[in-house]
Amino acid sequence: MTALDPSVANRGGSTDGKPRARFTSRGLARWILLSLHVSMALAPAADRPGAQRPASELDHTQYKSTAASGAVAALHTRLERGEARLDFAAKQGYLLALLRELKIPPSSQLLVASKTSPNKAHISPKNPRALYYNDSVGIAFVPGAELIEVAAADPKLGVVFYTLEQKEASQPRLTRDDRCLECHASPKTLNTPGWLVRSFKTDLEGEVDLLSGIMVTHGTPIHERWGGYYVTGDTGGQPHRGNLFPSSKGGLREPVAEGGTSLTDLKALLDVDRFIMPSSDVVALLVLEHQVHMMNLLARLRMDAEALSEQDDFSRAHPATENVLRYLLFTEEAALTGQIHGTSGFSAAFESLGPRDSRGRSLRQFDLTTRLFKHPCSYMVYSPGMDALPLRARRHLYHRLWQVLSGEDITPVFKGLSPETRNDIREILLETKKDLPAYWRL
Numbered sequence: 342m343t344a345l346d347p348s349v350a351n352r353g354g355s356t357d358g359k360p361r362a363r364f365t366s367r368g369l370a371r372w373i374l375l376s377l378h379v380s381m382a383l384a385p386a387a388d389r390p391g392a393q394r395p396a397s398e399l400d401h402t403q404y405k406s407t408a409a410s411g412a413v414a415a416l417h418t419r420l421e422r423g424e425a426r427l428d429f430a431a432k433q434g435y436l437l438a439l440l441r442e443l444k445i446p447p448s449s450q451l452l453v454a455s456k457t458s459p460n461k462a463h464i465s466p467k468n469p470r471a472l473y474y475n476d477s478v479g480i481a482f483v484p485g486a487e488l489i490e491v492a493a494a495d496p497k498l499g500v501v502f503y504t505l506e507q508k509e510a511s512q513p514r515l516t517r518d519d520r521c522l523e524c525h526a527s528p529k530t531l532n533t534p535g536w537l538v539r540s541f542k543t544d545l546e547g548e549v550d551l552l553s554g555i556m557v558t559h560g561t562p563i564h565e566r567w568g569g570y571y572v573t574g575d576t577g578g579q580p581h582r583g584n585l586f587p588s589s590k591g592g593l594r595e596p597v598a599e600g601g602t603s604l605t606d607l608k609a610l611l612d613v614d615r616f617i618m619p620s621s622d623v624v625a626l627l628v629l630e631h632q633v634h635m636m637n638l639l640a641r642l643r644m645d646a647e648a649l650s651e652q653d654d655f656s657r658a659h660p661a662t663e664n665v666l667r668y669l670l671f672t673e674e675a676a677l678t679g680q681i682h683g684t685s686g687f688s689a690a691f692e693s694l695g696p697r698d699s700r701g702r703s704l705r706q707f708d709l710t711t712r713l714f715k716h717p718c719s720y721m722v723y724s725p726g727m728d729a730l731p732l733r734a735r736r737h738l739y740h741r742l743w744q745v746l747s748g749e750d751i752t753p754v755f756k757g758l759s760p761e762t763r764n765d766i767r768e769i770l771l772e773t774k775k776d777l778p779a780y781w782r783l
Contacts, residue, residue: 401526404534405519409501411725412478413493416442417503417515427513432615434507435489436473436482440617445475448687451629452607452621454586455569456547457539459521460486465547466586469571471616474629476724479536484615491515492525492536496729499534499640500525529556533644535637538630540568545586558634559627559713560673567626571610574623575603577679584610605684624683627713628691635719638665639726646734655733662734666741670766671717672754681709696723698772702765717758718766722774736778743781746770 408414419425427438440447450473454466460483464470473480481490491503502521505513526534538557541549555565563579572583584604604610606619613619642665645658667673688707697703704722706715714720721727730738744750746767748760758766771781 401519401522404498404522404526407498409493409495409498409517411493411495411501412443413491413501413503413515414495420513420515423512429509429513433482433484433617434509435505435513436480437617439480439489439491439505440473443475443478443480445473445478445480446687446690447473447617448622448685448690449473449475449625449629450616450618450620450622450685451625452571452616453569454547454571455541455543455549457541457549457569458483458490460488460490461547466543466545467611468615469611472629474632476632476721482616492521494636494724494726495534496725499643500536500636501534531637531641533637533640535640536633538633540566540570540582542582543569543586545588557630558668559631559671560675561630562675563677566630570626571604571607571621572623572626573604573606573620573684575680575682576623577677577681579677579679579681618685620685622683622685622687623681624691624707624709625685625687627681628687631713631719632721635665635668635721636724636726638668639721639724639730642734642738643726643730646731649733655737658734659737662737662741665738666745667754669719669722669742670745670755670758671712671714671719672757674712674717677709677711677713679710696773698769700768702769704766704769704773716766716769717762718770722770728776735776739778739781742770743767743778 416425420427425442427435427442429435430437437447439445450471452469452471454464454469456464458464458470458481460470460481463483463486468484471482473482477494479492481492487507489505489507491505493501493503495501502518502525503515504518505515522534525537526532529535529537540553540555540557540561541551542553543549549569553568555561555568557566563576563581565582567581567583568585570583572581607613607621608619638661642658642661645661646655649655649658688709692703692705692707694705695703702716704714704716704718704720707713708715727735741750745755745758746763748763767781770777
């Protein structure tokens with residue numbers, strides 16, 4: 342992206358890319374503020390030999406030697422100092438205590454029957470792996486397994502992995518486990534330490550057909566999602582791969598109208614008393630699928646931006662910015678064709694977190710009829726991953742977001758955002774996102 346010219350800042354400017362001879366006073370004021378706040382970040386530098394380019398691969402040595410931060414690192418420190426304790430329960434060990442300490446709602450529970458975990462020896466459709474999450478932490482619990490797995494978003498490292506031994510102790514320890522990078526730092530995670538949500542054909546033993554694996558985001562068609570997962574709730578008649586566990590991989594049926602049946606709970610299929618809830622909520626699945634890829638995209642942008650010196654042309658990180666922007670605004674979201682309802686109370690708990698503007702609007706409000714959210718801009722705009730972006734990257738992203746929401750950018754990729762929707766999102770962000778540049782308010 343090049344430095345701003347007056348035609349971009351002036352809402353009354355020409356559409357052919359040439360600046361008009363005259364400004365309105367409001368247009369001139371906007372242009373001045375835009376120049377002050379963002380032109381330094383966007384102006385190209387000389388493309389000199391030897392200039393540093395965005396990183397394409399993770400430095401594993403640096404990753405392992407860098408101290409972690411975030412909610413789980415803070416809990417680890419408190420446990421080490423004796424400032425926190427985790428109560429051990431007979432059925433789920435430390436699970437409930439971890440959920441309380443990390444503020445993870447039990448209603449986020451998802452049950453995965455595929456053997457895609459270090460605890461895979463214990464996993465099957467009769468004894469699935471339970472996942473719980475909030476905006477920054479994920480926990481995996483398998484009945485009978487010796488370890489609880491924890492993954493935590495980290496502003497500097499992308500994601501950091503831990504284990505907690507399921508053995509009662511006076512001072513339980515969260516142990517960092519970098520072995521997870523074997524799967525969680527690859528092209529599947531944009532070559533950053535990241536998160537994975539996949540859909541596999543899975544048989545009655547939990548074995549997966551590796552060739553059937555699909556990386557899932559909010560752009561994946563519903564009929565390709567949830568292979569290996571239990572799914573509870575009403576999917577509005579939309580077929581999917583959930584709840585299908587044949588006697589062999591070869592016998593798996595593709596989803597059909599009667600496949601992907603709506604289930605209210607799982608009591609008839611497995612011993613739900615091993616878990617906190619009898620559900621694997623469809624809305625919690627939809628949200629996780631969006632969130633995971635958003636986290637990876639933000640981490641990729643951070644890595645690309647940090648690889649540039651102050652003198653480098655930031656346009657080298659522009660592709661990563663555009664990927665974040667388009668995903669943030671749900672430009673390629675798979676359309677829903679029926680009303681979706683969850684069963685666990687996750688929807689209400691998630692919406693209650695806000696923040697809300699003075700009219701009660703929030704980016705967490707669900708639609709669940711034709712799309713996931715009522716206002717298609719990701720709530721992850723408030724996440725530590727967004728706030729941890731280098732200043733130039735945030736300036737660049739906020740400028741591009743302003744261009745789209747203000748109507749300056751009307752390129753086809755954003756055609757699904759009506760003027761009313763753009764305005765609603767802009768108004769919500771103006772009241773709830775505190776670090777937006779001043780030109781947003783003109």
